[in-house]
Amino acid sequence: MIAAMLRPLAVFQLRAYYDRAPSTMSAASHDAQRLATLGVAMTVVATLIFLLVVGIIGFGLWRRRNSPDALDSPADVRTPVDVSENWWILGGGLAMPVVVLAGVFLMTLSTMRAYRPAPAGAPEILVIGHQWWWEVRYPNDTVITANELHLPVGRAVHLELRSADVIHSFWAPNLEGKTDVIPGQQNEMVLRADSAGVYRAECAEYCGRQHANMALSIVAEAPADYQRWLSSTKAVAAAPANDTARAGLAVFMSHSCAFCHSIRGTPATGSFGPDLTHLGSRSTLAGGALPNTVGYLAGWISNADRLKPGTKMPASPMDGASLQAVVRYLEGLK
Amino acid sequence: MTTARITLSGLAERLDAQWATPHTVYGWFATVDHKKIGIRYLVTAFVFLLLGGIEAALMRAQLARPNGHLLSPEAYDQLFTMHGTTMIFWYASPILSGFGNYLVPLLIGSRDMAFPRLNAFSYWSFVLSGLFVYASFLAGAAPHGGWFAYVPYTGPSYSPGLNMDFYALALLFLTISTTVGAINFVVTIFTMRAPGMSLSRMPLMMWSTLTTSVATIFALPALTAALILLELDRRFGFRFFDATGGGTPLLWQHLFWVFGHPWVYIIILPATGMASMMFPTFCRRPIVGHTYIALATVSTGLFGFGVWAHHMFATGMPLLSTTFFSAASMAVSVPSGMQVFAWLATIWAARRHVFSTTFLFLLGFIVLFVIGGVSGVMTASVPYDWQVTDSYFVVAHLHYVLVGINLFPVIAAFYYWLPKMTGRLLDERLGRWNFWVMFIGANLTFFPMHFVGVRGMPRRIYTYPAGMGWDSMNMLESVGAAVFAIGVLLFLINVLWSRRAGAIAGDNPWGASSLEWSTTSPPPEYNFEIIPVVRSREPLWDAQPPATDAAVAEYRVLDDGRRTLGTTVLDGQPQEVLRMPGDSLWPLAIALTLAAMFTALLFASLAGILVTGALVLLCAGGWLWPQPEELVP
Numbered sequence: 001m002i003a004a005m006l007r008p009l010a011v012f013q014l015r016a017y018y019d020r021a022p023s024t025m026s027a028a029s030h031d032a033q034r035l036a037t038l039g040v041a042m043t044v045v046a047t048l049i050f051l052l053v054v055g056i057i058g059f060g061l062w063r064r065r066n067s068p069d070a071l072d073s074p075a076d077v078r079t080p081v082d083v084s085e086n087w088w089i090l091g092g093g094l095a096m097p098v099v100v101l102a103g104v105f106l107m108t109l110s111t112m113r114a115y116r117p118a119p120a121g122a123p124e125i126l127v128i129g130h131q132w133w134w135e136v137r138y139p140n141d142t143v144i145t146a147n148e149l150h151l152p153v154g155r156a157v158h159l160e161l162r163s164a165d166v167i168h169s170f171w172a173p174n175l176e177g178k179t180d181v182i183p184g185q186q187n188e189m190v191l192r193a194d195s196a197g198v199y200r201a202e203c204a205e206y207c208g209r210q211h212a213n214m215a216l217s218i219v220a221e222a223p224a225d226y227q228r229w230l231s232s233t234k235a236v237a238a239a240p241a242n243d244t245a246r247a248g249l250a251v252f253m254s255h256s257c258a259f260c261h262s263i264r265g266t267p268a269t270g271s272f273g274p275d276l277t278h279l280g281s282r283s284t285l286a287g288g289a290l291p292n293t294v295g296y297l298a299g300w301i302s303n304a305d306r307l308k309p310g311t312k313m314p315a316s317p318m319d320g321a322s323l324q325a326v327v328r329y330l331e332g333l334k
Numbered sequence: 335m336t337t338a339r340i341t342l343s344g345l346a347e348r349l350d351a352q353w354a355t356p357h358t359v360y361g362w363f364a365t366v367d368h369k370k371i372g373i374r375y376l377v378t379a380f381v382f383l384l385l386g387g388i389e390a391a392l393m394r395a396q397l398a399r400p401n402g403h404l405l406s407p408e409a410y411d412q413l414f415t416m417h418g419t420t421m422i423f424w425y426a427s428p429i430l431s432g433f434g435n436y437l438v439p440l441l442i443g444s445r446d447m448a449f450p451r452l453n454a455f456s457y458w459s460f461v462l463s464g465l466f467v468y469a470s471f472l473a474g475a476a477p478h479g480g481w482f483a484y485v486p487y488t489g490p491s492y493s494p495g496l497n498m499d500f501y502a503l504a505l506l507f508l509t510i511s512t513t514v515g516a517i518n519f520v521v522t523i524f525t526m527r528a529p530g531m532s533l534s535r536m537p538l539m540m541w542s543t544l545t546t547s548v549a550t551i552f553a554l555p556a557l558t559a560a561l562i563l564l565e566l567d568r569r570f571g572f573r574f575f576d577a578t579g580g581g582t583p584l585l586w587q588h589l590f591w592v593f594g595h596p597w598v599y600i601i602i603l604p605a606t607g608m609a610s611m612m613f614p615t616f617c618r619r620p621i622v623g624h625t626y627i628a629l630a631t632v633s634t635g636l637f638g639f640g641v642w643a644h645h646m647f648a649t650g651m652p653l654l655s656t657t658f659f660s661a662a663s664m665a666v667s668v669p670s671g672m673q674v675f676a677w678l679a680t681i682w683a684a685r686r687h688v689f690s691t692t693f694l695f696l697l698g699f700i701v702l703f704v705i706g707g708v709s710g711v712m713t714a715s716v717p718y719d720w721q722v723t724d725s726y727f728v729v730a731h732l733h734y735v736l737v738g739i740n741l742f743p744v745i746a747a748f749y750y751w752l753p754k755m756t757g758r759l760l761d762e763r764l765g766r767w768n769f770w771v772m773f774i775g776a777n778l779t780f781f782p783m784h785f786v787g788v789r790g791m792p793r794r795i796y797t798y799p800a801g802m803g804w805d806s807m808n809m810l811e812s813v814g815a816a817v818f819a820i821g822v823l824l825f826l827i828n829v830l831w832s833r834r835a836g837a838i839a840g841d842n843p844w845g846a847s848s849l850e851w852s853t854t855s856p857p858p859e860y861n862f863e864i865i866p867v868v869r870s871r872e873p874l875w876d877a878q879p880p881a882t883d884a885a886v887a888e889y890r891v892l893d894d895g896r897r898t899l900g901t902t903v904l905d906g907q908p909q910e911v912l913r914m915p916g917d918s919l920w921p922l923a924i925a926l927t928l929a930a931m932f933t934a935l936l937f938a939s940l941a942g943i944l945v946t947g948a949l950v951l952l953c954a955g956g957w958l959w960p961q962p963e964e965l966v967p
Contacts, residue, residue: 078877085679093672309408
């Protein structure tokens with residue numbers, strides 16, 4: 001049954017879960033737009049310098065195109081062609097770079113001026129990097145979720161970045177540059193999305209075997225939708241709706257699941273793995289590695305390591321009926 | 335072009351008897367000839383280049399398509415770590431030590447390095463440390479924490495296996511080799527230059543070798559300290575880097591990059607120095623701006639120590655500190671600009687251009703240097719670095735720097751100096767193919783990486799999902815890597831072909847100006863029958879060649895035992911006759927016992943460490959035991 005539910009790995013279409021490709025050139029915030037503009041401006045300067053150098057080489061070679069191939073005598077070499085060291089080295093090699101670099105540095109400073117602390121009253125969100133998933137907590141821990149971060153569009157939120165284990169780095173290319181997530185240190189960043197949509201953030205500091213699969217969905221939505229999401233996510237888990245789901249909860253409690261995972265409103269209060277209270281409402285599983293479908297969830301539970309080699313989630317072998325029940329239960333946690 | 339050499343009757347035979355290493359197994363292991371050691375360095379470092387290249391090829395095969403599953407994540411992690419570690423530590427620096435070892439005494443008109451036995455030891459410990467780190471593959475525990483090995487991932491809690499111990503101990507072993515090598519270069523260049531070779535007449539490659547050697551001596555202790563702290567954490571329960579025990583992970587980053595950024599200049603400056611030796615030959619004129627290049631070289635080495643934190647802009651440093659390091663990092667590119675414009679002026683004001691393969695590689699080097707330089711300035715801009723750091727943009731940048739400013743000049747140098755080493759020229763037609771295939775391959779591989787980086791692809795990921803805008807560029811990069819590999823293969827074929835069938839080079843096939851071209855190709859064991867006298871920066875282009883002056887030659891024959899001339903630091907005036915040591919097995923013995931000691935450390939065997947440590951000391955005693963000749967006053 002499980003084999004039938006699992007499609008070959010290459011068929012994942014994770015891209016469909018995000019509104020845009022995670023590109024620094026596809027800015028969805030004023031900050032990212034400024035950074036993209038800075039990048040384009042510097043690229044133009046860089047290209048001009050490159051063309052200047054290649055042009056000098058090309059023209060320099062062309063000037064001497066007719067010289068014979070034979071080596072000349074030391075006596076010839078001793079009477080060098082005249083050239084102005086001052087113009088070339090002090091002008092081209094020293095003055096020109098200094099002027100260009102001063103310009104680039106001013107562009108840098110003016111871009112940095114736009115970075116300000118979050119305005120008073122901005123929502124405070126705690127983001128904790130784990131090997132290899134993201135934990136997201138809203139004020140007073142009333143809202144706890146994983147691998148997804150909701151924020152109101154057009155409003156700055158204040159992120160506190162902490163690590164539960166090794167160094168990670170928080171990078172949402174459409175919205176903002178990276179900030180490292182370092183154990184024993186609390187880093188902060190201001191995040192603001194200026195157009196609504198779902199964006200991909202990824203871990204950008206090598207953090208071990210599944211560094212490649214440590215993504216987070218950033219959902220920028222209208223303030224009303226954001227409030228609705230907050231209050232629904234704040235709620236404890238829905239009670240199982242039918243017998244299968246009830247059996248699923250029992251399976252969840254009787255296997256080792258509850259040692260690591262919390263489902264608020266049930267006795268499951270583990271904290272090593274992601275909070276599953278509203279798992280059914282998330283779009284992806286396993287740190288953005290898999291689509292959140294019945295098939296992948298079943299495969300993930302029975303043998304997570306096969307889907308994400310090295311994951312800390314242990315395999316939970318169980319019979320087909322139990323697996324089906326626990327999947328039904330978890331998918332029902334909207 | 336040939337240079338007249340004078341010969342004194344019977345002198346060559348006498349010198350041969352004193353300097354020749356016997357062609358026996360003993361001689362092979364005991365030789366202290368800087369030329370043999372230099373060639374061994376070159377061959378060994380090139381083997382490491384090929385190993386690192388194979389690792390890169392496997393990674394490119396994995397990343398050619400999204401959701402690749404050729405390699406497991408663990409295998410990929412080991413490959414990218416070993417690729418970086420190999421290329422940075424066991425290829426890029428040692429290949430330049432190889433050219434340095436071979437060329438420094440020849441360029442300054444000396445008969446050997448200042449400490450020939452130390453030189454042999456430096457080589458043996460380099461190759462043994464390389465074998466040590468590669469033994470990790472046999473143990474199935476190759477390092478997997480990235481070449482800069484950020485803690486706490488590389489600490490005891492998250493990497494409990496031997497993987498990172500192999501890394502730390504092999505690097506500690508290598509730093510011994512590198513440090514003694516650097517000291518040897520400094521002493522040689524300061525005290526053994528030919529009479530008349532004042533600092534102002536010293537070839538530019540000596541300035542870059544001197545600068546990097548001094549920088550090495552000051553930079554490496556930071557790495558050594560970091561590695562020792564890491565091993566204390568890993569083996570003895572210390573908590574230097576463990577935040578849960580009051581340590582700080584950022585300490586590692588500061589220590590590593592205080593070493594690591596000067597190291598970038600250490601592995602490119604000798605190559606730019608070699609370029610400054612080669613440009614004049616193929617532009618048929620002295621280099622433009624000799625003094626400026628020397629100044630730029632020294633100041634790059636110096637400023638290189640003030641920019642390390644630009645590797646750490648995203649760590650949450652205060653903005654004010656980042657702007658300081660940003661300005662410093664931009665400023666450090668100014669001396670590089672001066673060097674580039676000196677070469678451009680040399681090309682511009684050439685008498686003519688000799689389009690040898692060497693010259694093509696040098697032109698390619700400038701082009702790649704400029705691309706790597708301007709992308710470096712972009713990453714020095716703090717807010718833009720927040721976007722591109724740890725993305726493929728940085729991978730593109732660092733490969734333009736290392737391939738462009740290390741590998742291309744190195745290949746140019748092989749085409750230029752291999753004929754001196756073997757006596758045979760490489761094939762120019764194959765050389766042209768070699769250049770164009772490598773140049774196109776390098777750009778196909780590394781240029782698209784700028785784009786995928788800007789499009790949000792993080793580095794060090796073993797796979798990536800389809801449709802993120804990275805698929806076609808990655809395929810292009812992998813195709814480019816194959817082209818690049820063919821280019822390297824063409825080079826190897828050319829070298830092997832030339833060993834058998836290459837045209838005979840003669841003393842000075844390129845009509846060059848520096849002293850190494852005044853002796854035979856390959857040079858005799860003693861390099862010069864008569865220590866040359868230098869009257870200008872381009873001795874072989876002088877009206878009066880350096881070794882035909884019989885009158886002054888008289889007191890520089892130095893044929894009563896292994897002798898060479900010691901001269902004063904600033905002016906290169908003859909000061910003393912130096913007695914040079916003969917062949918010895920002690921350098922090999924001490925390197926072998928050190929390797930045994932590091933193996934004992936790896937397996938944390940206290941008894942093993944004590945026994946091997948005692949053996950190291952015994953070998954040091956044997957090394958220092960006075961030899962009969964040294965007892966002669």
